[in-house]
Every structure is written in structure tokens, then in C-alpha cells.
Amino acid sequence: MLNSVQxxxxxxxxNAIGQSISGCLEPAEIAHRVTEALVQRFQCAFARIWLTDTDQQALTLVASSGLYTHTNGSFAHVPMGAYKVGKIAQNRVPFLSNYLPDEPWVKDRDWAIANQIQGFAGYPLMAGDRVLGVLATFSHTPLAPEFLEVLQMLCLTTTIALDAALQSQRTIPKSVSQSGAIALSDQLAKVLTSTQLMLVGTERDLPASMAYALLRGVELLTQLDCSYCRLTYGEQAVLLDAIAIFPPNIREDLLEQTASPLAELQRLTLWLGGTLTTQPDPQDRVFELTLTLPYGAATEHFSVSVHCQQSVLQLAFTHLCLQAGLNLKEMTSAKTAESNCQEVLLTDRLDIPSSKSPIIWIQHSPRGQIPAAAQAVVTLDIIPQQLYTVVAQVSQGQAALPELIAPTLSDREQEIMRLLSQGLRDRDIANRLHISESTVRFHVNNTLTKLKAKNRYQAVYEATSREWI
Structure with missing residues (x-):
């Protein structure tokens, strides 16, 4: 049985394998890096990845490492539903066996015996309801049932990378990052049929992975009847701000539900090292979305050491860090804790040795005491997106304690507050900014919430006193 340390x-x-494929947009190269890592890190006899053909009728072998490295053998093309690999793709069910020579579906039992192949694990690569392919590993020794859980995490990371690579090849022109190419704003405007795109700042060349994320985001927003969309090229990042209608049957936080159409965009954003936030307005049944992608963030990852008292909590936050795209480091020992460590320490322990690493405190209860050394606090209900944001803040020297978090107004909210301070009505503001009155009310309501103001006059006063307008 696989113990907790293992x-x-x-x-x-x-996590290390995920880092190695982050930012890569060549499907065959992604698959090759994964199969190579399975052989080197998990002592697999050989590992293979098949990708589903465009007609969904067959799978093509694109990577093979270990005992066999060729991709043109008898299993180079597997019809959907044929052999075990085809059945895994068709039925979408992971499979593990430690008696491969005795399995009735094995094509050549003598081959398995001669090569001492005992274990087999196969997993479908699923992106939503789509099957991208199948990952399969073969071993000389029995595989622990828990290995399927490990394989699931690896397949999730691999699927995100493969899906981004495959989609970018289909939807983004090869010249997207070259001078003279079709401007990204023009591509977004063609996709965005429900409203007019606003462009702020001078456009610059973006990596294909970032361009795809923005295109995919606009596609999803169009499906949600987007009424406002703005693309901003800032000094450090490109931002996509939008307002759209809540999807049916979703009443809670859009980023906390796997059924949310934004779940895919959130995973892609985390993979690129960016942030995705939503601000709901239940009264009007709309929400505001902000997608931020720092330039060059695809290769930037923050490091975290997880050090919890309870093993279940240790495993839970380790999984959470992996889902958030964070780089896991080994737990800091007493000796190394005194050195100048750069990674963030995520812990619930009161007996942590003296450390120069920034500390994020895991708070078990709302009334729990927060150690003086903590730079940030997270709770047990935190989601990957939120954890990534907190780690990024702490890594960059920003405190994220509850009492130190000050609300900030977006550029649009500050702009509307300035116009309100001039005595303009909602209709006048809407006409001047070329937006609807409901959009103006949406931003005003958000501002009231952020500033804890009872009315617009108090909000204008608070914004002015903080020198935001």
C-alpha cells in the first residue's frame, strides 16, 4: 500500500512534470516529456500516450518511452473501443491491473511474461466531456491502487497542457505573435458577437498560449450573453474585463463549481500563471469577470512548502497546491529553516522553527489565534485560484492578513465615482462611457459593497478621502 510519505x-x-510542460504548445512534445518523466521518476518499464483523431474514431500513438520508443508499431493506430486502450477511451474509465499476463484482453501473453511486465495502468485524458487521448504505463512490479490517484493528478495537468496546445493549433493563426499578423483585438472582436470590444493601450505581441486563453475567455463570455468587454494592455499584464449574465442553475461562486463554464478557463489561467476573478451582482443576475495574464508568466511559478500537523491536512493542501499550479518544495527542516529560504511556508503548526521564509497560516476556526509571524491567513474552504493569489502576494512581499486587506476600486469604478462626484446621473454616465445604465448600477453597487457605504454620497466621500478620485 502506498504510504503518505510516498x-x-x-x-x-x-508537480515537477507539470512545470516541465508548462507553456509548451506542441502536443507531441508535451506527450513525450510526460512519458519520459513516467519512466524516469516512477520507474515504469515503458509509458505511452495516444491522442484521439479529429473524427473521434481512432487513437494515434504520439509518444512512447522506456522499453519501446517507436511510435509506428502495431499499436500506432488503435480504433475506438478496440484493445484495452480503445476501451479506456470509449468508456472513459481508468483501469489498473497487476496480473497483466493473465488478462484475457492481452494480445500477446508470452510477450508480457518474457519482458516481466506485471503492472498496467491506463487513464483517459478528459477535457470536460471530450476525450483527448489515453495515457498508459507498464511496470515490472505491482502498482499500488493509490497510484491511480497520482496518475489522475498527472493526467489533469497533462490534459490542460494538451488541450491548450491542440486548441491553439486549431484556432490561432501561426502568425499571431509575428509582426504584421492579425491583431488579437480584431480576432476577439470577431468572436465577441454580443457586444463591442473596447481596447485600451497599445497592442503588443503575445505568446500563442496567452492569446488562446483570451480567445477562449471571449468565446465563453459570448455564450453567457456578455454585455461589456474591455481588453487592456498594461505595463505588467494584459487584462480582460467583462460583464455577463449568470449561467443557468448556478447561484454560487462561479469559480467554485466544476459545472461552471468558467472552470476550464480557470484551469488554463492558473496554468499560465495568471488570475481569474468574478464579482457577482445577484440583484441584476450578472457578474463581472477579470482575467489577468502577466507577461511572461507561463514560466514563472511560486514555490511552497506544506508543513501541517495532521496527515490528512498535509495531503489536502498538497493537492490544492498542485491544482493551483504552485511549485512544491520539500518540507523545511530545522537546519534549513534558519537559512534564507525563498519558498513560502504553508502551515498550521505552532511549533514551526525560526524561519526567514514567508508564512501562510492555515486557520482551522474563525476564532483561532493567528501567529505574529504569519504574513497571510487561509481557511479550509479556500480554492486553488484563491490560494495561488495569496501565495503570489506573500512571495512578492505583500501581507494578506484579513485586517490588512484593503478594498480597491477598479479603473472603471473609479471613473464612475469621479462622474458621480460631478453630479452626473446614471443615464448621463452611461452615455458618456458608452455603456448601459444597468452596467453603471452594477459598478456602483460593487463600489458600495467594497467601501461598506450606505449610499452613493458616502461612497464618493470614502473614495475621495482615500484619494482614489
């Missing part, structure tokens, strides 16, 4: 080690290996 599981943590395997999860860290999965």
Missing part, C-alpha cells in the same frame, strides 16, 4: 513524494514528482 504519496507526497509522488505528488511532488507530478
Amino acid at each position: 504519496l507526497l513524494s509522488d505528488l511532488q514528482d507530478v
Whole structure:
């Protein structure tokens, strides 16, 4: 049985593999890096990845490492539903066996015996309801049932990378990052049929992965009847701000529900090192979305050491860090804790040795005491997106304690507050900014909430006193 120490080690290996494929947009190269890592890090006899053909009728072998490295053998093309690999793709069910020579579906039993192949694990690569392919590993020794859990984490990371690579090849022109190419804003405007795109700042060349994320975001927003969309090229990042209608049957936080159409965009954003936030307005049944992608963030990852008292909490936050795209480091020992460590320490322990690493405190209860050394506090209900944001803040020297978090107004909210301070009505503001009155009310309501103001006059006063307008 796989013990907790081994599981943590395997999860860290999965994280390292994820780092190696981050930002890569060549499907075959992604698959090759993953199969190579499975052989080197998990001692697999050989590992393979098949990708589903465009007609969804067959799978093509694109990577093979270990005992066999060729991709043109008898299993180069597998019809959907044929052999075990085809059945895994068709039925979408992971499979593990430690008696491969005795399995009735094995094509050549003598081959398995001669090569001492005992274990087999296969996993479908699923992106939503789409099957991108199948990952399969073969081993000389029995595989622990828990290995499927490890494989699931690896397949999730691999699927995100493969999906981004495959989609970018289909939807983004090769010249997207070259001078003279079709401007990204023009591409977004063609996709965005429900409203007019606003462009702020001078456009610059973006990596294809970032351009795809923005295009995919606009596609999803169009499906949600987007009424406002703005693309901003800032000094450090490109931002996509939008307002759209809540999807049916979703009443809670859009980023906390796997059924949310934004779940895919959130995973892609985390993979690129960006942030995705939503601000709901239940009264009007609309929400504001902000997608931020720092330039060059695809290769920037923050490091975290997880050090919890309870093993279940240790595993839970290790999984959470992996889902957030964070780089896991080994737990800091007493000796190394005194050195100048750069990674963030995520812990609930009161007996942490003296450390120069920034500390994020895991708070079990609302009334729990916060250690004086903590730079940030997270709770047990935190989601990957939120954890990434907190780690990024702490890594960059910003405190994120509850009492130190000050609300900030977006550029649009400050702009509307300035116009309100001049005595303009909602209709006048809407006409001047070329937006609807409901959009103006949306931003005003958000501002009232952020400033804890009872009315517009108090909000204008608070914004002015803080020198935001």
C-alpha cells in the first residue's frame, strides 16, 4: 500500500512534470516529456500516450518511452473501443491491473511474461466531456491502487497542457505573435458577437498560449450573453474585463463549481500563471469577470512548502497546491529553516522553527489565534485560484492578513465615482462611457459593497478621502 510519505513524494514528482510542460504548445512534445518523466521518476518499464483523431474514431500513438520508443508499431493506430486502450477511451474509465499476463484482453501473453511486465495502468485524458487521448504505463512490479490517484493528478495537468496546445493549433493563426499578423483585438472582436470590444493601450505581441486563453475567455463570455468587454494592455499584464449574465442553475461562486463554464478557463489561467476573478451582482443576475495574464508568466511559478500537523491536512493542501499550479518544495527542516529560504511556508503548526521564509497560516476556526509571524491567513474552504493569489502576494512581499486587506476600486469604478462626484446621473454616465445604465448600477453597487457605504454620497466621500478620485 502506498504510504503518505510516498504519496507526497509522488505528488511532488507530478508537480515537477507539470512545470516541465508548462507553456509548451506542441502536443507531441508535451506527450513525450510526460512519458519520459513516467519512466524516469516512477520507474515504469515503458509509458505511452495516444491522442484521439479529429473524427473521434481512432487513437494515434504520439509518444512512447522506456522499453519501446517507436511510435509506428502495431499499436500506432488503435480504433475506438478496440484493445484495452480503445476501451479506456470509449468508456472513459481508468483501469489498473497487476496480473497483466493473465488478462484475457492481452494480445500477446508470452510477450508480457518474457519482458516481466506485471503492472498496467491506463487513464483517459478528459477535457470536460471530450476525450483527448489515453495515457498508459507498464511496470515490472505491482502498482499500488493509490497510484491511480497520482496518475489522475498527472493526467489533469497533462490534459490542460494538451488541450491548450491542440486548441491553439486549431484556432490561432501561426502568425499571431509575428509582426504584421492579425491583431488579437480584431480576432476577439470577431468572436465577441454580443457586444463591442473596447481596447485600451497599445497592442503588443503575445505568446500563442496567452492569446488562446483570451480567445477562449471571449468565446465563453459570448455564450453567457456578455454585455461589456474591455481588453487592456498594461505595463505588467494584459487584462480582460467583462460583464455577463449568470449561467443557468448556478447561484454560487462561479469559480467554485466544476459545472461552471468558467472552470476550464480557470484551469488554463492558473496554468499560465495568471488570475481569474468574478464579482457577482445577484440583484441584476450578472457578474463581472477579470482575467489577468502577466507577461511572461507561463514560466514563472511560486514555490511552497506544506508543513501541517495532521496527515490528512498535509495531503489536502498538497493537492490544492498542485491544482493551483504552485511549485512544491520539500518540507523545511530545522537546519534549513534558519537559512534564507525563498519558498513560502504553508502551515498550521505552532511549533514551526525560526524561519526567514514567508508564512501562510492555515486557520482551522474563525476564532483561532493567528501567529505574529504569519504574513497571510487561509481557511479550509479556500480554492486553488484563491490560494495561488495569496501565495503570489506573500512571495512578492505583500501581507494578506484579513485586517490588512484593503478594498480597491477598479479603473472603471473609479471613473464612475469621479462622474458621480460631478453630479452626473446614471443615464448621463452611461452615455458618456458608452455603456448601459444597468452596467453603471452594477459598478456602483460593487463600489458600495467594497467601501461598506450606505449610499452613493458616502461612497464618493470614502473614495475621495482615500484619494482614489
